[in-house]
Amino acid sequence: MSESASRPVSDFGSDDVVxxxxxxxxxxxxxxxxxxxSVDRILAQHGYPAPVARxxxxxxxxxxxLGSALKFEGRFQVQTRTEGVVDMIVIDFDAPDRVRGFARFNAEGLAQAIATHEAAPAQLLGRGHLAxxxxxxxxxxxxxxxxxLDGQGLEQAAHQYFLQSEQIPTVVRLAVAESVTGDGVSWRAGxxxxxxxxxxxDRMRQADLHSGDAPDGANIQQxxxxxxxxxxxxxxxxxxxxxxxxxxxxxxxxLYRLFHERGVKVFEGQSVxxxxxxxxxxxxxxxxxxxxxxxxxxxGDNGRIGVTCEFCSTHRDFDPKDFD
Ligand SMILES: [Zn+2]
Known part of the structure; x- marks a missing residue:
């Protein structure tokens, strides 16, 4: 089914691949x-409660x-700033294949959201903006x-972004779940x-022209x-x-399941x-x-300068004398 993929089908699997x-x-x-x-590491190392992890x-x-479309070795960053329970998320994608991230949330607000069944991803995000x-x-x-972000969640925000900035009709689907295997529980995202x-x-223009020239005109909108x-x-x-x-x-x-009737061509995968x-x-x-x-x-109290990386939670401490 794939003319371009040079590796056998099974090699792409379902883990950490684009x-x-x-x-x-x-x-x-x-x-x-x-x-x-990759996503399990991000979520597990911060110990996020399940609704935040989702x-x-x-x-x-x-x-x-989005970041895997970059054709150069740069950084693509998605950042949210909102008034929601999760008021900040930062995810970095360093092309071609590295991802890291963290989020900030209000524990009290989360407990309340869970109690009132308002802890779906879009609800925790709330209003603000996505950069x-x-x-x-x-x-x-x-x-x-x-x-x-007006409470519509990340999928809808992504559609809007592409319409606004690149004028490309785009649809995005996202899903996250905990997967139970013999090794325990781990997070997966797709x-x-x-x-x-x-x-x-001219394709879009033709559509517009066609609507203007339609004989009955009534049923076809601009x-x-x-x-x-x-x-x-x-x-x-x-x-x-x-x-x-x-x-x-x-x-x-x-991909085959989704598009086989039309024929789908799958290209070489990129691991993440x-x-x-x-x-x-x-x-x-x-x-x-x-x-x-x-x-x-x-x-700090121990006489050293402690620094914890927000992204990976690695803690390092330094002797202040080394910098004098
Ligand atoms: Zn780090």
Whole structure:
């Protein structure tokens, strides 16, 4: 079924992989992401309560879906700032394959949300905004796109982002679940993104023209949706959450299940791993940037400066004398 994939089907599996694909008859292409150990590390090392973990897992799947499109070795960051119980999420994707992340939440607010059954991911997120940043490093400038969050959740926010910023019809599905295996309980996340990218740039314009020239004119509205895109979206809508996170269902199998009637071409997959870019050297450099007095103020009861990485929870401590 795949002309471009050079590895056997089973190699892609369902763990920590991104698979690009194209459904040519529908002029649509997309990516499927399946996260296993990488997202489990992010969620488990912070010990997030399950409802928070579900939301952060969605953000991780979204970040990998979008970040894996980068064609250069830069950083793609998804960040939320909201008034919700989870008021901040930061997920970094360092192209081509590293992901890390953390979130901040209000424990009291969470307990209340759980008690009133209002702890679904979109509800915990609440209102605020979602910022997508691309940083190529060096002298390259940063590019930031911002979408408002009005309680609609990350999937809808992603649709809005693509319509606003790139004017590409896009649909995104995200799912997160705890998976019980012989080794215990672990988190999994999955996501699928599909975009309508007709080869002919006139395709949308034709749709508009057609609506103007329609003989009866009454039933066809301006900007009518292309049939191919309507079909692509309806196929994506059939994906069940459990399919996105099922460890026994290979990624290629899932794509085949969804699009086999139209024919899906699956390209070479990209593996993903959890990795943090923090280092002792970087923190020492940062501490050197402070004044002697500022460093003095950071010294703890043990006489040392303790620094914990927000992303990976690694704790390091330093002797203030080393910087004098
Ligand atoms: Zn770290």
């Amino acid at each position: 698979l690009p694909f194209v459904v040519e008859p529908l002029e649509s292409r997309g990516r499927l992401v399946r996260l296993g150990p 939301l952060v897992g969605e953000a991780a799947a979204l970040t990998v879906l 997508l940043t691309i940083d190529q490093g060096g002298d390259f400038s940063r590019y930031q796109g911002v979408v408002p 996501g699928l993104m599909m975009q309508f990218l007709p080869q002919s740039v 900007g009518v949706e292309d049939d191919a895109w309507v079909e692509a979206k309806s196929l994506v809508a059939t994906i069940e959450d459990h399919e996105l996170v099922d460890p026994t269902l290979s990624s290629e199998r899932l 791993q959890h990795a943090c870019s923090c280092s002792t050297q970087r923190i020492e450099d940062m501490l050197r940037g402070f004044t002697v007095q500022e460093r003095k103020d950071m010294v």
